[in-house]
Amino acid sequence: MRDNKNKWVLLTSAAALTLGAVSVASAETLENTRERGVVQCGVSDGLPGFSAPNDQGEWQGLDVDVCRAVAAAVFGDADAVRYISLNAVERFTALQSGEVDVLSRNTTWTATRDTTLGLNFAGVNFYDGQGFLVSKDLGISSAKELDGAAICIQSGTTTELNLADYFRANEMQFDPIVFDTSEQTVGGFEAGRCDVLTSDTSQLAALRIQLSEPDSAMILPEVISKEPLGPVVRQGDDQWFNIVKWSLFAMLNAEELGVNSENVDEMRDSDNPNIARLLGQDGNYGEGMGLDANWAYNIISQVGNYAESFDRNVGPNSPLGIERGVNALWNDGGFQYAPPIR
């Protein structure tokens, strides 16, 4: 009897210890990552400009650069990343279960996701939103002129809903033509089944290249829905949350201060106090996150600033050719604003 009782006590305390260990473990992402030697980063299983393997088999894209920035900040080596491709369904589970440390997979920041899934959004690396692709022959320059248009949509997405809302709000009529896959949607647009194709602007750019004559179509300036995309971390580890958040901010601050991967070494001697603080020449702003003073220098020298990353992956230097638009810096007419490093 006594023996049995002892056994129970032992079992319960073991269980309690395990539970304790679990809750402690969740606050040790940085330590675990250091031990492992790589950042485990969840990326999309293939989204043009955001994450896809290139001809050499290396991952590239705007989302991939967030992973690389975090790795550069933590290890001083942007290549110390283990990419784990996740589909839309399993992405949050993979983050919750600890399979990945950061989820950087074109994930829209919404109230539900931020408050009910035990996750934190660490910022916005791309302001996306639903837009319109039209043939240049139509001579239309604004979405307000689309009354009565036939519009190609991909089924089963929120785009259909947003579209109906927008047209109702503007008291216009439209004729929806629904397709199953994005390839069929492009095919329908090209065959002239519809005048307009609607999707998120980042995808419209990718769809436009697939037309036989990409220059015959243009993307209208109106954006009718908010899709802020950003990296996500687990709740309950504020240190790691800060590291991811400030890795992104460091890239934005670097662009604002005119520091890029080419001039970063010269900029270390700059007299500008903001630059000196960013590059760790004046004070150690990595200390609060458990990083060294060179954290931002490593990000900028190895990954580049936000403008470089944007231009190379989705902007003018990439086949997608997406305009900066709302993704420009705040002092340039966009939304991208990073708190100062001081």
Next chain:
Amino acid sequence: MTIQHKMIEARPAPGNTIGPVAWLRANLFSGPVNTIFTLLGLYLLYLLLTPTIQWAFINADWIGTSRDDCSREGACWVFVNARIGQFIYGLYPRDELWRINLTFAVFAALIAWLMIPRLPLKRWVALATLVAFPVFAYFMLYGGHFGLRVVETHRWGGLMLTLVLAVVGMVGALPIGILLALGRRSQMPIVKSFCVVFIEFWRGVPLITVLFMASVMLPLFMPTGVSVDRLIRAFIGITLFQSAYMAEVIRGGLQAIPRGQEEAAAALGMSYWMRMGLIVLPQALKLMIPGIVNTFISLFKDTTLVMIIGLFDLLGIVQAALSDSRWLGFSLEGYVFAAFMFWIFCFSMSRYSQYLERKLHTGHKR
């Protein structure tokens, strides 16, 4: 009256009953109806083949390095050309490819040894293939010992991953399937009910559900920090799923063996395993070849489903390549290539099974 003492030389058959002309007349133009259908068929074939050949060969672009080298009038094989290494080896480090090559060369040599009837020492080679080779393959592909760098499974992909998944699935599913089939025919109630429940459960759920459970639910049940490799999850899911199908194929074969065979073996004093191993299974397995190969082929093609749990098999890596912004819009070429590769493997499996059937057809030739 002349008497000829020699036999008259056999004359060749009349010209219009042999050769291609006669074959055409007998098979394609034997009557007005058949002639019309033949001409119609030829016309349809012409309609179908000309654009295909034009697209795939005549107007196609073969040489180049980027999308600018493609005229877009026909297929752009430049895309497949630029990515062929990735399609075959996945994201495996470029300077470690010899490890994959060596592993598959050894595997091909072992299989060839087993398939060519003249070569000796079959038993030992079979043992090496089933026991030593998996260990060798693990050390070669994964590494971590003997000075080989560890290549984590998330870098595996392409045709190599498809083959690894298929081979592991086949090698795992066959023995488990045999045991389950024997168990289901057993007189022992617990063994029997376990096998029935196992088979009916796994046959009752779609493979895609199994993989989803393994990738989405399983990690939530594990303690934090402990994660089972996704490839191993896929191995387990595919093997258990396919072994249930295999069990039913094998049970079908077992039922075709007359009861007298087993009773006669029992009368000779053989134990259960001797009766099964020496009398029943050798006869039954021969009958099951079409069914087993059928299951193998469907398993080979089912491996593409691992795409949904983020593993890049052949089809998955083609799709990932299609989402590189430098190669947007070449999906047709990519999918044609993937289909062609799958066809080669499935067709060779089916040809080998036909050869095996002919070779083993000693008793029941009909």
